[in-house]
Amino acid sequence: MSDQNRPASEPLRLVDVQQAVTAELDRIAPVIDDLGARFADAGHELALVGGPVRDAMLGRRSNDLDFATSARPEVTERILRGWGDAWWDMGRSFGTIGCRKGDWVVEVTTYRSETYDPDSRKPDVDYGDTLAGDLGRRDFSVNAMAVRVPGREIEDPFGGVVDLAHQVLRTPGRPEDSFSDDPLRMMRAARFAAQLGFSVDPDVVRAMTEMAERLSIVSAERIRDELVKLIMAPHPRLGLTLLVDTGLADIVLPELPALKLERDEHHRHKDVYEHSLTVLEQAIEQEEARFGGKPDFVSRFAALMHDVGKPKTRRFLDDGTVTFHHHDVVGAKITRKRMQALRFSGDETDAVCKLVELHLRFHGYGTGEWTDSAVRRYVRDAGDELVRLHVLTRADCTTRNKRKADRLRRTYDDLEARIERLSEEEELAAIRPDLNGNQVMKILGIKPGPEVGEAYRFLLDLRLDEGPKSPDEAKAALLAWWAERSEGRPPAG
Structure with missing residues (x-):
């Protein structure tokens, strides 16, 4: 076997x-x-x-x-x-x-x-x-x-x-000597646990805990590479749990253990730390359908980091409830800072942070009340990360209430169906105004400058709000907007 x-x-x-x-x-x-x-x-x-x-x-x-x-x-x-x-x-x-x-x-x-x-x-x-x-x-x-x-x-x-x-990880000699020679081996213990599904010898765990600070001498790039291998492994929860339990995460990914003491008002049966690990695992379960079975680091890391803004945004209300307002925006900033510290590429950082910032957007969908305009904006804001946003949003449902889980799944099924329908009708992935910059300048008789950008943004909002228009309809709307702008009144749209 x-x-x-x-x-x-x-x-x-x-x-x-x-x-x-x-x-x-x-x-x-x-x-x-x-x-x-x-x-x-x-x-x-x-x-x-x-x-x-x-x-x-x-x-x-x-x-x-x-x-x-x-x-x-x-x-x-x-x-x-x-x-x-x-x-x-x-x-x-x-x-x-x-x-x-x-x-x-x-x-x-x-x-x-x-x-x-x-x-x-x-x-x-x-x-x-x-x-x-x-x-x-x-x-x-x-x-x-x-x-x-x-x-x-x-x-x-x-x-x-x-x-x-x-199925156990031991060092050839004393773990203290091994980790003193190369502190990165402590990260490798977590990585191999995640890759192989092995347990770690208690003496090794003890040495990792006692020597965690030694990892601080290792370069950010080497730590990043081990962390990526761990996240991409078949059993990342095993490795991440080991990092947290030994204190290594306090050095390499402090945002993760910071979640351990925070309770999530949407998931009272578990803290945000456990919720985040579950979201990661549920994101992995979607890789077969979404990415042909290939591990996807961006979606996995976004799943792990999506709630890191909660500790800084937690507020207790007089009625005993807890809120985490704007934890999506705060979390995206925290994630960016951590990924930059670990020397991730700009593209990977931008992709993960976009997903963290957008992970709550779907919850405004209700039971399908969004207009077509709102659906278009959802697609536009997700951009190239739309598929990964689908993965993260679905993975973020960890409720044990089967009725609630089924309702959320059906609602997101409806949103994806609407996106697919509008995409077929309007090419949402490449959504642009109905007139380009050269046409705008010709119609309005203006030269390149800030006014062209203003007109372009007006046409883009019009396209998102009302869908595609014919060239004549777009021209008429542009001229009406320009006339109002020229008269000093707030332009329509």
Whole structure:
């Protein structure tokens, strides 16, 4: 049974591990046998290491292969240049040389260790001499296994196979030493829990909690990359919960634990923290229908962050109720600040923040009272994020009241149907005024300037309010607006 089909709680059998490894090594034989022989002929060791070995034991397949070698980077480069179709050395400072051979992507790294200076954001790289030493410096025992090639001897000095069978994450040595060497490994513990559905050894959790502040020396970009992998994993709740429980989230995503003490007046059975995790999971459930089953970071992260404005906007009223007025707008600003701090791209930041700001818009729809004009504005404001807004809005319903949930679902079904109908009739996705800028200038006899922009905005509002018009109708409306404007009266529309 492949890992994708096996329940996370079901233990692995040793016989299944052995069969999975044998099958995968046979599949990748054209790479490991040939490349292993080339390194051996050059007098050096080569071993398949880390994730590819772990995934082979889980029945997963990948054409991205990582190797460790006794050869120094210049020797590795020479061997790969004579074997691969293309090569690269962006990781040379870490001892890594990469290449592509047909459909295979290969990276070979010199035996090494990574240690952090207490005040440095970047690890120092020291080359090692043995495979066992290299494995001992890796993050977790399930990633500290290797297969020597071309002989295919399995090296498992730290019990990775046993931990894999028990679905637990442990460090090869003391977790305090591992996390001191590379604090980012604490984030990786949460990421692998989310990716594999594994539990984390209590000693590892304890060390993460005690050493959480150590993560502050790691660069924002490295933290961001781990966070993205966690969010995109099959079980992000596991990883996020671990970050919050250990205090790591206070450093990397403080907005998340801040939700834990806030009660949501719409979801009294759970706090906003639990609600947000549930919304994330419900957004993931829609990926098959909306995105062809592919994980979508923007919709997932927007689901997680959509209520982060609530702590700052919470107000207690005299009648005992609680309000969170404008938490959508405040939340969008908080989200932007966090994503900028983590060095996300401008496009990703804009997309997530737009969704956070718009996530309440549907609740003004009532039972379908919106005019066609309001529906057009909903589509215009969502822009390229309309599908993701559909995902977030539907995911945001976490009520246990089946009747209420069914009513909200039917109401949003109605809104989507109206959007589809209007889109077919009016091309809503590319909605524009019925006259362009050149036509406006010709009709009004004006030159480029602010007045053209005013006229354009009038025509756009007219288009949204009343739908498409013929050129003659649009011209008449524009001239009437211009006449009122010229007379100093507030223009119509």
